[in-house]
Amino acid sequence: MKEDFDKDKVQGLTFVRWAAIYLERYAKDKRSVDEDRRHIRVLSEFLGNLLLSQITKAKVEEFKQLRRGRLTYRGTAVSAAYCNRELEVLRHMLRLAAEEEIIPVAPAVRLFKQNNARERVLSEEEYQRLLAVSSLHLRRIIVCAFETGMRAGEIKKLTWDKVDFKTGFIRLAAEDTKTNEKRAIPLSSVLREILEDIRKEQREGKVAPIGGHVFTWGGRAMKDGSGRFRRPAAKQRSKVSISTTSVIRSLLARSEKAGTTNGLWQSLATRRSPSSSDTTIRVRKM
Numbered sequence: 001m002k003e004d005f006d007k008d009k010v011q012g013l014t015f016v017r018w019a020a021i022y023l024e025r026y027a028k029d030k031r032s033v034d035e036d037r038r039h040i041r042v043l044s045e046f047l048g049n050l051l052l053s054q055i056t057k058a059k060v061e062e063f064k065q066l067r068r069g070r071l072t073y074r075g076t077a078v079s080a081a082y083c084n085r086e087l088e089v090l091r092h093m094l095r096l097a098a099e100e101e102i103i104p105v106a107p108a109v110r111l112f113k114q115n116n117a118r119e120r121v122l123s124e125e126e127y128q129r130l131l132a133v134s135s136l137h138l139r140r141i142i143v144c145a146f147e148t149g150m151r152a153g154e155i156k157k158l159t160w161d162k163v164d165f166k167t168g169f170i171r172l173a174a175e176d177t178k179t180n181e182k183r184a185i186p187l188s189s190v191l192r193e194i195l196e197d198i199r200k201e202q203r204e205g206k207v208a209p210i211g212g213h214v215f216t217w218g219g220r221a222m223k224d225g226s227g228r229f230r231r232p233a234a235k236q237r238s239k240v241s242i243s244t245t246s247v248i249r250s251l252l253a254r255s256e257k258a259g260t261t262n263g264l265w266q267s268l269a270t271r272r273s274p275s276s277s278d279t280t281i282r283v284r285k286m
Contacts, residue, residue, distance in 0.1 A: 013102060015055060016048040022093050039086040042067070047090075052097050057107040060090070064112070080112035087111050137217040140194050144215075147191040151178060156222040159212040163187075163195060 019040045027033050046063045047055060067083055091109035098106040122130075127146060131139050144155050154176060163170055170185040177183055187195070198214060201207040213221040 013052050014048065015050050015052060016044050018052055018093065018097060018102070019044060019048075022096065026096060035085070036089055039089045042086055043090055052094070052103050055094065055107060057109075060087075060107060060109050063090075068112075080114050084111045084114065137215065140198065141215055141222070143194055144191055147188045148185045150185065153178070156215060158214045160199070160214060161212060163214065165192070165196075168192070 027036050068078055070078055072078060087109050094106040097103045141155055162172060168187045172183045174180045174182045202209040208219055210216045210221045215222045
């Protein structure tokens with residue numbers, strides 16, 4: 001829907017001011033608004049004081065090179081996939097500005113090429129090693145991912161009202177999934193035991209129940225901090241890293257071997273192939 005902007009005022013509109021308008025008027029109802037804010041903070045460091053009319057294709061390319069040159073807090077290079085999420089927000093903002101006739105035309109924002117090669121299947125030995133170096137709260141989440149094929153975000157936001165012990169299913173509503181399609185996921189005996197242990201701990205006051213969330217840590221729901229999802233207890237010097245993609249493929253490979261894939265494919269029917277941008281569960285041996 002087109003907004004009525006004061007044409008005299010928008011002539012001197014900077015990126016940082018347009019970002020505030022974008023978040024207030026266009027992105028406030030988006031499920032990814034928190035991610036948009038995070039990406040805009042980075043974009044503003046590079047482009048914040050520029051007028052929208054000064055953001056050209058050359059400026060975008062300059063931002064891309066500078067951004068890839070920065071290191072993360074882990075000391076590693078920023079991935080192409082992560083940079084592309086920032087560029088997608090920038091492209092959307094500039095296209096909106098053009099639609100609102102704030103700028104005559106939106107400059108081209110080209111994304112980085114990504115390596116979308118599939119990761120290999122996690123072996124049983126690697127899975128057990130991963131569990132061995134993980135703290136209890138993280139180990140339970142990894143088992144949930146391995147047993148269900150749920151996305152990391154779906155696991156972190158899982159609440160007890162979605163767990164149906166009576167029928168033996170986790171039932172995700174459309175608004176709970178990335179694909180906006182509801183899904184029923186069968187509970188394995190291993191996962192059922194873990195969930196019953198967590199529920200017992202919360203009922204007995206050993207773990208504080210936080211807003212009905214299944215997985216909590218440090219008195220907070222897991223969804224309140226993605227960093228909390230990745231920290232292990234073990235203090236060793238190597239690193240084990242898997243993605244939810246690998247976990248799902250391992251689950252299917254294991255079930256195919258056991259001849260039980262039919263039920264799994266039914267539960268994962270609306271769970272589309274994960275992309276390279278799926279959340280990665282990283283377990284560090286410090």
